[in-house]
Amino acid sequence: MSQDAIEQLLQQTMGLSSASIGSSAIARAVQVRMRELVITSTDDYLRRLQSGTIELQQLIEEVIVPETWFFRDRNPFIALARYARENWPPRDRYGPLRILSIPCSTGEEPYTIAMTLLDAGFGPSDFSIDAVDISEPNLRRARLGLYRENSFRGDDLSFRARHFIKSEQGYLLQPKARSQVKFHHANLLAPGFLSGHEPYDVVFCRNLLIYFDRATQARALKVLERLLQPEGLLFLGHAEAGVLAGQKFSPLDHARSFAFMRGANQRAAQVENETPFQLPKRRRAITPPAPTPAARPFADVTPTAPAAEPASRPQPDLETATRLANEGHLVEAATLCEAHLRQLGPDAQAFYLLALVREAVGESSEAEALLRKALYLDPNHYEALTHLALILERRGDLANAALTQQRAKRSFERQQNEAAQRAEGV
Template sequence: MDTARFEQLLKQAMGLDSASIGSASVERAVQERVSACGLADVRSYWDRLSGSGTELQELIEAVVVPETWFFRDPASFVALARLLRDERSPRQAQGVLRLLSVPCSTGEEPYSMAMALLDAGFPASALRIDAVDISHRALARAQGAVYGRNSFRGSDLAFRDRHFVAAAGGHSPADAVQRLVKFRHGNLLDGLAAGAELYDVIFCRNVLIYFDRVTQDRALAVLGRLLTPCGWLFVGPSETALLSDHGFISAKLPLAFAFRKGPAPRTDTGLRATPAPSRSMRAPAPAAAAPRPARPRVAPSAATPRTAARAETATGIDRARRLADQGHLAEAAALCEAHLRERGPTAEAYNLLGLVRDASGKTDDAADQYRKALYLEPNHHEALVHLALLLQKQGDAAGAQRLQQRASRLQHGGGA
């Protein structure tokens, strides 16, 4: 099948760069819709698609594959609470904080934002979270607010006891959490809404990697317009270099990917050095085998296999990851190295050591660690994405693209 015209249509409608997921994924989505429409062939489907906004939305739904879970990249939620707490002056404390999750997928991210801030002591009356997605299907699931096992990953699920109630088919966020989040349909590339209010925080994670550079520039222009002058933009691990290229300034918090526009303003409410947050403020620690999308960090995709050996050594890896989350990079590296000496090589340990080296600025060593992880586990999603970013920084665009395509195929259910 020649998918070029379908790919071009999807790019116009949603900004999708088909190279990021592979033409085979687009072809599968088209064939799915041909069958669903009861049509004889692709040509007939194109004729229907060309004249139907409704069918275009159905094709978008077939291409979009939600892959998310609560507190994905947990350090980002720790950073969210810390940045807002440290920068909010007493005068501002009476106002409402406006936050945006885009794309919000099936709702795990905006609900995680709500839970993190409630746990940090922010009153519900001070929070307003908008959640926007292009997929009606994902929004329907988010508004249904019933989540199964796949949405709860990691070894620390205490937040589920605090903020969820049992429901048929899984768990639902408590009313106090659900009331903070407002879902609506929207397209980032359309600016979301004319005259939209500005946001103190925007989470836009793991979507820019599916755009080509021109579309990335367009999306970042929209995000920049939607941010308050002192607002924070959180992105995915593999998108940090892009933010730096556009003049955004990193918060420089370990394993949290928060940026603001231009130089931080000089005020007495600027970011202060503070001790690591108490456990009551901490988002749950990630599972030893975190998956789907810096560096450092990307969570593993559901398709990434997990081995028994990794499960047996989860405690040591979790300790190292928690140290890294708290900024204790040297101690985290030492734990990883001790683990490798005592327990032998594992992809998870090499990947985490790569993340720590990456965060320390030791990019050559980080690349070596990621390659070791991929030697042991060729489908290790985090290592693929992290190494792709490093190659891009080092000028190896072709190598970076190959690795990103492998990671995207894994994320969409295909082999590497």
């Protein structure tokens, strides 16, 4: 009961839907806070939460996902530079190009915007960036401008030599890019959010809406619209474009930039059809071999009798979860997968889908753990194998990536043979 009330409080305050990160992640965060406060009952902790904002902010710090890095997805920044070069300054306006980055986490995104525009030839007075996040510790790190290897990912790190100074503590962003960004502590869903600020020409709001349910996404979108100039540009995360379905936003003509122009509704229908990423169709279920006691790394995957559900409750189906994920409704997809696992017990496809959703929100290690659960139940799950191989490759474990890819290839060949035999009626 108290757990439900805590999840509701988080949802109302910061928008976080428990389905996006999982109820267990919220329960773990609550345990951390209770240990810190030496509180042993969840009811007492709930009362503490309800008694003021200080503890609520502490819990928010525990549940947020700060995952970010410089030039996260290249295309949005290439599109921004092109847009700025072609459209700025407009004939009828003076003043700098005004940009908002929300949520900015530890600063990598707004600083990437600054480096992009400086590298594109814009001067410091040509643009200004406001950067907002709900987490004070994140903002403190952002203001410091000091970063470690983990903030630099991908092949092209040439920007690092141009904009950073290497020190013993890490890489320090040079003042030229740093001074372009002003950081603010705020909650996108708080009443009157940035109400005193002039509307922005460009808003980056990437990898936040994926944590909200549909009603909260709609609420957030209203706030973002209010903050945008009539023809302002909105950049979303690659799994979030579906949120704009039916809205008066038109996609910018730049592949995979996930940038949308406000008020330009002539191509709005296209937004509806945007499929940010495609999940494969539900594969044929393969019965897993009975696990030997020695090969049971995931205690929580042990098939157990599912809890009895009221007869009238519709069973969560994975076809719908796949469709929702394809449409960018990741929270709903995750909710269905979790309900499926709760009501019907462990299922390779549910773990696999949940892994894709977790990966889309940048939680690769959680995704990897879920893929391993899927493969424990179904060692021949081709999609889970190929996905795991990708994750291993990305984190530099090339030997295991190659082995997993070989397993995927064998699984594919086996499925082809089985299909051929079925067709021949063997």
